[in-house]
Amino acid sequence: MPVITVATSAVLIIGNEVLSGRTKDENLAYLAARLADLGLPVVEARVIPDVEDVIVRHVNDLRTQVTYLFTTGGIGPTHDDITTASVAKAFGVPVVRDPEAERRLRAHYGEGLVNEARLKMADVPLGAILVDNPVSTAPGFRIGNVFVLAGVPMIARAMFDALAPGLSGGPPVLSSTVSCRIPEGEFAGDLTLVQQRHNMVSIGSYPYFSAGKVGVSLVVRGTDPGAVDAATTDVLAMVRRLGGEPLKANS
Amino acid sequence: MPVITVATSAVLIIGNEVLSGRTKDENLAYLAARLADLGLPVVEARVIPDVEDVIVRHVNDLRTQVTYLFTTGGIGPTHDDITTASVAKAFGVPVVRDPEAERRLRAHYGEGLVNEARLKMADVPLGAILVDNPVSTAPGFRIGNVFVLAGVPMIARAMFDALAPGLSGGPPVLSSTVSCRIPEGEFAGDLTLVQQRHNMVSIGSYPYFSAGKVGVSLVVRGTDPGAVDAATTDVLAMVRRLGGEPLKANS
Numbered sequence: 001m002p003v004i005t006v007a008t009s010a011v012l013i014i015g016n017e018v019l020s021g022r023t024k025d026e027n028l029a030y031l032a033a034r035l036a037d038l039g040l041p042v043v044e045a046r047v048i049p050d051v052e053d054v055i056v057r058h059v060n061d062l063r064t065q066v067t068y069l070f071t072t073g074g075i076g077p078t079h080d081d082i083t084t085a086s087v088a089k090a091f092g093v094p095v096v097r098d099p100e101a102e103r104r105l106r107a108h109y110g111e112g113l114v115n116e117a118r119l120k121m122a123d124v125p126l127g128a129i130l131v132d133n134p135v136s137t138a139p140g141f142r143i144g145n146v147f148v149l150a151g152v153p154m155i156a157r158a159m160f161d162a163l164a165p166g167l168s169g170g171p172p173v174l175s176s177t178v179s180c181r182i183p184e185g186e187f188a189g190d191l192t193l194v195q196q197r198h199n200m201v202s203i204g205s206y207p208y209f210s211a212g213k214v215g216v217s218l219v220v221r222g223t224d225p226g227a228v229d230a231a232t233t234d235v236l237a238m239v240r241r242l243g244g245e246p247l248k249a250n251s
Numbered sequence: 252m253p254v255i256t257v258a259t260s261a262v263l264i265i266g267n268e269v270l271s272g273r274t275k276d277e278n279l280a281y282l283a284a285r286l287a288d289l290g291l292p293v294v295e296a297r298v299i300p301d302v303e304d305v306i307v308r309h310v311n312d313l314r315t316q317v318t319y320l321f322t323t324g325g326i327g328p329t330h331d332d333i334t335t336a337s338v339a340k341a342f343g344v345p346v347v348r349d350p351e352a353e354r355r356l357r358a359h360y361g362e363g364l365v366n367e368a369r370l371k372m373a374d375v376p377l378g379a380i381l382v383d384n385p386v387s388t389a390p391g392f393r394i395g396n397v398f399v400l401a402g403v404p405m406i407a408r409a410m411f412d413a414l415a416p417g418l419s420g421g422p423p424v425l426s427s428t429v430s431c432r433i434p435e436g437e438f439a440g441d442l443t444l445v446q447q448r449h450n451m452v453s454i455g456s457y458p459y460f461s462a463g464k465v466g467v468s469l470v471v472r473g474t475d476p477g478a479v480d481a482a483t484t485d486v487l488a489m490v491r492r493l494g495g496e497p498l499k500a501n502s
Binding site: 015016017018019020021022023024025026028029030031032033034035036041042043044045046047048049050054076077078079080081109113115116117118120152154173175184185186188189191192195202203204205206207208209219221 | 267268269270271272273274276277279280281282283284286287292293294295296297299300301327329330331332364366367368369371424426435436437439440442453454455457458460470472
């Protein structure tokens, strides 16, 4: 499918808890929706374990393929938080204690509660720039085109909000959704023709079950507003022609 | 972290709707939990778009690294359902119409409703073995060590349940969880020592917010029941020693 984009991003979810099925990742959907709006559509996401050489390999593989890479998870104070050290290794730089991050953590915890485990959260790869954490102080960071965020969704979102104004993307990816109750198999042939007539957009067909009945969302995506509108009009006409009651939702 | 496993799996989530943030993937958590129980822990998951050469590349990259690869999404009747053709290409075989799958689809829809789009769901790579779909008939399939499943969670689960008895894994990955209200930074040093004393298990520390307070789940994972028990006992003792009220949950 086309949707030509000049800028892209990828997400690397680091954490045994997601790979074990214990925790459902909440960060990809949030980051992906925000990044599409910013003209930085996510073209790939990976979920990997807390293992240093695995993290190093995937950071280096993905960061060369996209405009920005976002990692989530593994920057807390415990022994299994090895993302910072692994990202430093991926860039071939040492880990250093950031004085500003240390100042923030000492102010947040107070001298009574600060300890070596908590100060570990002030460590960053040499050359990194801090990403603010308005929720729990311990910062994320940026090095090169890689942003390293927390795994806890509330914190990951706050960090993304803090860094988003500094991103430069392409045109926003627009989308428009037409939902109906026609089974996919009854419009698939017609929808192929609609897609062929509108090669500047990508049309997806996503079936769902609700209230015991089958429904489907037809989603038109693209960066050209006129092309998205024209394709959506064509999809709506197709649904009406096949006797469906279309429901249109812009997003 | 150790947890030596003799058999592993990977999950490849195929779908623009997940990468755009429109749809939250529900399949990884389910497959990962089931596969861990079957002694086939998921060591990596990827989310990729509905683009043929991208699917081919990732299928071939992942299938050589694990015992089994599971894909989800892209096997319906519409133009954006290109997983079957892409997997066939990855294996270097043609797509053929499976007579048994065609028989099932014709019986399910009846001659009045069967059409070319629906019969496309009877197409499989040459040499593939069908995976039953008790929900909506259109089958998944297995080729080599790759299982190709639907994206709709209800169907993906039913397909997995159908194929699971045929999998051969290693020892199940056991886990045991101790939750408490102690902030991570206050036990991180002690927990490192617990992990060092129990090198046959992997201990993860996963903070969460609930009812306005910080909590943390300490999860012990491993394949040796005695090692998991011993480490869990040690974690419980650590939490009590630090004045926390541990809550133990086996899973």
